[in-house]
Amino acid sequence: MQICTVCSKQAPKYKCPACKIRYCSLGCYKNHKDACLPVESKTSEPEEKTKLSSERWTVEDLLHEDDIIDKVPIQKLQLLGQSTELRDLLCNPHLRRLLQSIDTAESKDDVMKAAMQEPLFVEFSDQCLKILENESKALLAHKGKDS
Known part of the structure; x- marks a missing residue:
């Protein structure tokens, strides 16, 4: 089973459209988006x-x-x-x-x-x-x- 790439606590429900990492919540997305490195x-x-x-x-x-x-x-x-x-x-x-x-x-x-x-x-x-x-x-x- 996968875990959230940001908090490493819960199962991810979402995928970042830019870099494809998986995250579990809006809070984790907000934490991630500043450091996001889009996949080229x-x-x-x-x-x-x-x-x-x-x-x-x-x-x-x-x-x-x-x-x-x-x-x-x-x-x-x-x-x-x-x-x-x-x-x-x-x-x-x-x-x-x-x-x-x-x-x-x-x-x-x-x-x-x-x-x-x-x-x-x-x-x-x-x-x-x-x-x-x-x-x-x-x-x-x-x-x-x-x-």
Whole structure:
């Protein structure tokens, strides 16, 4: 099990977007951010293009058992990573910046409300839900055939 890189006391729930260290709380982030040394790209490609092509996020990077009450099963979340439509949307740098601002916001509710006013974010959200709903319908249809 991992422990917080800053305080070495608790399990980390978050990852610094700049240097990728793991930390457990806002207090640890505040302590860390002054000494943060961002990880530099190894290639000369533009940063956003490099992140999109070389950085592969896993579900475990984004979701921790204790973080969320209403959870989507990991198997369904993995379908999002297999969607070409979703990947095409994520090529948009404006959408990626918007998602990063939501992820790093202290008041996620307020930032989410603002994001829902952005047509691009609504399109992204709708695509995620469509993928998850289609999988649920397919499972129900399959179970109906087995009965």
